[in-house]
Amino acid sequence: MTGYVAVAEIDIDAPAARVWDVLTSADQLKKLWFGAEVETDWKVGSPITWTGDWEGKPYQDKGEILEVEPGRLLKLTHFSPLTGQADRPENYHTLTYTLTGDTHLKLEQDNNASEDEAKHSQEMWEMLVAKVKQAAEA
Template identity: 75%
Template sequence: MTGYLATAEVDIDAPATRVWTVLTDPAELKDLWFGADVETDWKVGNPITWSGEWEGKPFQDKGKILAVDPGRVLQFTHFSPLTGQPDVPENYHTLTYELTGSTHLTLTQDNNASEEEADHARGMWQSLLAKVKEAAES
């Protein structure tokens, strides 16, 4: 992993299989990803896209599935044109979900350009993990 890391963590009172469903089911993902439609087949090497509207602007983010180990690890790249950066590999983040223990979920985002950028991402991902927890425990 490169750049500054943003890490968010949460303990969830639900089985790993339920958490995994929340992380990968299209119906669950729309709420988690701030209203975006997430499209992918969750196969390593295949694309993932997020389409929606953010602060009144339509967007389509994109990435590629890097690792899928059901109930344990989910990893993919993510790029958003809303950053204003060029669509080149060095501007993609790698997002890694890791489920451990009974049931501890960690989300790590690499390639943040500064500690401030990492702090911003950490806050956003902590709110996403709170939604995962709420959905998995309900």
């Protein structure tokens, strides 16, 4: 991992398989990702896209699936043109979702340029993991 790392963690009262379903189901992802349509086949090397509107502006984020261990680990890259940065490898973040024990979810995002950027990302990811918990426990 490079740069400053944003980390969001939460304990979820649901089996890892249920949490995995929330993390990879198109319907659930739309709720988690602020209404964006998430498209991928969840295979290593495959593209992933997030298509939606943010504050009235249409966007499409993109990335690649790096690792998949159902019920345990999901690792992917993520780039958003909304950052204003150029679409270059050094401007991509790696998102790593890890499920352990009696379902502890940890989400890490690397390649933040500063502590402030990491803190901002962490606040967003804390909202996302809270939504995963809510959906998995429902």
